[in-house]
Amino acid sequence: ASGSWDTTVKIWEMSSLKCLTTLEASGEVVSLSFSPDGKYIVAGSGGAPAMIWEVETSKRIAQIDAPEGIFSLSFSPDGKYLASGASNAVILRDAQTFKCLATFEGHTERIMSLSFSGDGKYIASVGLWDKNVKIWEVQASKLLAPLRSHNANLNSVSFSSNGRYVASAGSDDKVKVWDMQTSSCIATLEGQSGSVTAVSFTKDGKRIASA
16 A cells, blocks of 8 residues: 555555555545454544544544644554554554554654554554654553664654564665664664665565665
């Protein structure tokens, strides 16, 4: 699926590369997430409500009011929770009712990226100008020690599937890799000549892609 500043969400079929359906969002689309079972898709917008659709029927089933905008979204691996990043807090919601279960506060700016650990016990988040990664324990609704190392804005974060490592991408042209057992930076990946805006682990955790 892809979201655009033209306020549309398009769902594509991989085998034919054809657009299957076009959904109308409430504003410029800045974040997207499929539920793990692929039945639902949610789109976040800057300064407009987030919309949730049933994929098979293209029916809008709910919306999340967020005057400040929703800049990042992530379903938990088991599909029970939906995390959304707003202006300075991470909101944890029930993925069936979309009611707020917890609010994680600690960032000072908009949340640019979110990632659940593979077991769903933790959420990693990065704020635009915070220059650190925050790790939240979901059940306890508490902040663990922040990971500080970048010297510039942060744009993206990703957990490895086994939850052992976290990768963060920044405007300092670097990707940092963190060991969650020690909360220490174990590698700095350099080689890109501009701001790194996205980072992601492969499913087996053996490779990292950055852009």
